[in-house]
Amino acid sequence: xxxxxxxxxxxxxxxxxxxxxxxxxxxxxxxxxxxxxxxxxxxxxxxxxxxxxxxxxxxxxxxxxxxxxxxxxxxxxxxxxxxxxxxxxxxxxxxxxxxxxxxxxxxxxxxxxxxxxxxxxxxxxxxxxxxxxxxxxxxxxxxxxxxxxxxxxxxxxxxxxxxxxxxxxxxxxxxxxxxxxxxxxxxxxxxxxxxxxxxxxxxxxxxxxxxxxxxxxxxxxxxxxxxxxxxxxxxxxxxxxxxxxxxx
Amino acid sequence: xxxxxxxxxxxxxxxxxxxxxxxxxxxxxxxxxxxxxxxxxxxxxxxxxxxxxxxxxxxxxxxxxxxxxxxxxxxxxxxxxxxxxxxxxxxxxxxxxxxxxxxxxxxxxxxxxxxxxxxxxxxxxxxxxxxxxxxxxxxxxxxxxxxxxxxxxxxxxxxxxxxxxxxxxxxxxxxxxxxxxxxxxxxxxxxxxxxxxxxxxxxxxxxxxxxxxxxxxxxxxxxxxxxxxxxxxxxxxxxxxxxxxxxx
DNA sequence: CCAATCGGCTCACTATTTGAACCAGTGTTT
DNA sequence: AAACACTGGTTCAAATAGTGAGCCGATTGG
Numbered sequence: 001x002x003x004x005x006x007x008x009x010x011x012x013x014x015x016x017x018x019x020x021x022x023x024x025x026x027x028x029x030x031x032x033x034x035x036x037x038x039x040x041x042x043x044x045x046x047x048x049x050x051x052x053x054x055x056x057x058x059x060x061x062x063x064x065x066x067x068x069x070x071x072x073x074x075x076x077x078x079x080x081x082x083x084x085x086x087x088x089x090x091x092x093x094x095x096x097x098x099x100x101x102x103x104x105x106x107x108x109x110x111x112x113x114x115x116x117x118x119x120x121x122x123x124x125x126x127x128x129x130x131x132x133x134x135x136x137x138x139x140x141x142x143x144x145x146x147x148x149x150x151x152x153x154x155x156x157x158x159x160x161x162x163x164x165x166x167x168x169x170x171x172x173x174x175x176x177x178x179x180x181x182x183x184x185x186x187x188x189x190x191x192x193x194x195x196x197x198x199x200x201x202x203x204x205x206x207x208x209x210x211x212x213x214x215x216x217x218x219x220x221x222x223x224x225x226x227x228x229x230x231x232x233x234x235x236x237x238x239x240x241x242x243x244x245x246x247x248x
Numbered sequence: 249x250x251x252x253x254x255x256x257x258x259x260x261x262x263x264x265x266x267x268x269x270x271x272x273x274x275x276x277x278x279x280x281x282x283x284x285x286x287x288x289x290x291x292x293x294x295x296x297x298x299x300x301x302x303x304x305x306x307x308x309x310x311x312x313x314x315x316x317x318x319x320x321x322x323x324x325x326x327x328x329x330x331x332x333x334x335x336x337x338x339x340x341x342x343x344x345x346x347x348x349x350x351x352x353x354x355x356x357x358x359x360x361x362x363x364x365x366x367x368x369x370x371x372x373x374x375x376x377x378x379x380x381x382x383x384x385x386x387x388x389x390x391x392x393x394x395x396x397x398x399x400x401x402x403x404x405x406x407x408x409x410x411x412x413x414x415x416x417x418x419x420x421x422x423x424x425x426x427x428x429x430x431x432x433x434x435x436x437x438x439x440x441x442x443x444x445x446x447x448x449x450x451x452x453x454x455x456x457x458x459x460x461x462x463x464x465x466x467x468x469x470x471x472x473x474x475x476x477x478x479x480x481x482x483x484x485x486x487x488x489x490x491x492x493x494x495x496x
Numbered sequence: 497c498c499a500a501t502c503g504g505c506t507c508a509c510t511a512t513t514t515g516a517a518c519c520a521g522t523g524t525t526t
Numbered sequence: 527a528a529a530c531a532c533t534g535g536t537t538c539a540a541a542t543a544g545t546g547a548g549c550c551g552a553t554t555g556g
Contacts, residue, residue, distance in 0.1 A: 002287070002291045008295035011316055016319055034546085047256035071267060103296045104296050110318075207302075281516085283535085283536075305534060305535095500553100504551090507547105518537080526527100
């Protein structure tokens, strides 16, 4: 494992729930020696990727990350462009809607608009979704080039629930459905009790760059509602794609 | 130089003007060997801190940075970062200085440094300030997007003293002054006998996230002092903004 | 008050990083 | 069309940078 890997792992230990962590804790959770963790933290701090709270001496993510994220966002305004559409879709459907961006072979959740209902699906920003087993993933695969899909399906696929699709045949069917209808549907494929409708967002070259997904408690969804959610998701994804490529 | 340093240096080569860079270029500018640069980029990419554009094979900042920046922003150590600057400003001006954070349509006072003088303005932490009628509020509006401002000005505005500005025209003038000079001025708009100078603190996206304000007994203030307080407030607010966004 | 844990530091040992040289591919210039 | 100057990417012996057990003084808490 490279030292850069280790340093990045340290950064990834910080979460919304736990934005400040002490040295010993960091070392323990990253599986690193205290001395090593500290040296890495110091190197990160020198570039403002990490900050240390002077009093408690705990560490937190640094302001340099905000700066870098701003540079990225200015050039690649995925979240900025998509967020209003996502919010609109959440209001329209009354369900939780989340936006994911493809990165390093998986979908990274980058934005969430929670349902206003008490009984709702909660999704965290930062969650990494597999391409199989989630509606988002199926929608992404359905929009991908064939060689990408077959390369992904060759690897063994993890089952997350009793309903996760792992067989090449069932997945191919789900992908074919998504390709034909514009949206994908997944019932409890990733988490028990959660029903999802996904749609792919395309970049300027027609290749998928991310997805959006409507997540509902399964008790609220029937075939008719799924179809109308699918239609809404497809429309929203198309709108985002169009805005990203400057066509609207 | 540690490898983490080198990896971070690679990240820092990306700018608003040049958000995508090729391998050879990156290696040259970072003073690294091509092989080294590539290995580091791959390690960064594995953690989504870097992405590679598939077609041109150029590199850009990754989605993981947006994710980490969100975690940081959610936890925003606004008070901790701002407090030392606020204290410094209070010592420099000899007046009470308070820090407010925007939340739910108003400004919430989150930190106060009281003047050492016997005749001083007292402000309590937790006090909710309206966007009109206080120097902080005017400064905040002046830094906000136009639609936010007009949406706020559409509602009827409460008068707190005989001097409170409630007319759209007078408010627009005050906002224009603040936008032009960097600071706002309010005389007895919220409380009799209190003169305030406000300045907005900006987040990473350039939008205002809060304000600071210098509050003096009106008897102590003349135009010349107001101007010098305004200059100091502007400087302090800029410093806080810069520290929050990692540019200082 | 003692024990446990904290953040931080040192240094002999060793595993990771390094970079010159070498591909294959793509435009440019002669 | 041939030579050229780039590009991104790869290899492997040599060298350098990273590692971690153990120690330290300072806090913390039972």
